Amino acid sequence: MKLGCIGFGNMAQAIVKGLLKKELIQKEDLIVSTYSPDSLKKIEENWQISGTHVNQDVIDASDVILLAVKPHQMDNVLGRLSIPQDKLVLSVAAGYPSDRLKQFLSESQYLRTMPNLNAQVEESMTAIVENPSVSEENIKITQDIFNAVGETVIIPENQLNIFIGLAGSSPALVFLFIDTLARSAVRYGMKKDTAVKIAAQAVLGSGKTVKHASDSPQTLIDKVSSPGGITVEAILHLLQSDFSDSVIGAFDKMIEKDQAISGKQ
Structure with a gap:
């Protein structure tokens, strides 16, 4: 070739x-x-x-x-x-x-x-x-x-705007998540570059785990969340803080913007 x-x-x-x-x-x-x-x-x-x-x-x-x-x-x-x-x-x-x-x-x-x-x-x-x-x-x-x-x-081409949200623009959302995790660690005394490295590897490994596991993401959450443990506290806080709604809302905004741009072309 x-x-x-x-x-x-x-x-x-x-x-x-x-x-x-x-x-x-x-x-x-x-x-x-x-x-x-x-x-x-x-x-x-x-x-x-x-x-x-x-x-x-x-x-x-x-x-x-x-x-x-x-x-x-x-x-x-x-x-x-x-x-x-x-x-x-x-x-x-x-x-x-x-x-x-x-x-x-x-x-x-x-x-x-x-x-x-x-x-x-x-x-x-x-x-x-x-x-x-x-x-x-x-x-x-x-x-x-x-x-x-x-x-x-x-x-199909009519799903390309969905793909943009899932794969084209989503790296920016993941970068924001990594940066926010790292800044949270900095708040408690860890160096920023060390915190970024740790958070990035955790996200990378988690993505690979989801890809290769037979369990759903929700089941994997349950496996990490020990009864009475620290992880479940974090999960409950995010749920109470409308974390899922915020992600869904961000995705909706991407779709709306893509449709607006496409309509101008």
Whole structure:
């Protein structure tokens, strides 16, 4: 497989890094494009991969093209390209729906995808938007690419706003939770960096426990909460403080905002 990246920002770099680390692609099979001469020089020096200022060069040299430019740049970029039918095009542009992609591409040659920030540490949850016109082989290729930086799920496009709340924006909520736990520990005399490290590892481990356990999250809560113990005191306090309502309310706000933004496009 020869992979080309149109745009080489943080997300494209994370994906390429994951693919190289897992040896799913070789450097000689990569080409990226960027408008900035300084960026191109750094890419060639730091990554030892081919670079170009011409987006069409990426198309011509690649089997799979990763569209990693900002949504407001997509029309201009796609409008200037000639993309053969046998090329697979993967868009990571949030807010650029399939209806827009259809204006420039055959329905059988593109997939809309949405990785999240955690791709940088190979723990992304990436949504691949359903497209019945794309071959099973190309869907498998797409899954392999994004599984290199985490895990994937295939969902209908009308559930993408739900996915954004669950995986796209939720890292910020988790960061807030980690920071709040750490600050609570600082209040009692622990150093902030130590508290952050402990809280982050606790959240990381808890996530893995949920993924691999046969028990539901609620059952796991019960297992940690010994009768008359300190954990149940914390759980009851959060329940009395409308913790669940606050999380649900935050999720509702994300959905409402996404719908408002989508309505403007």
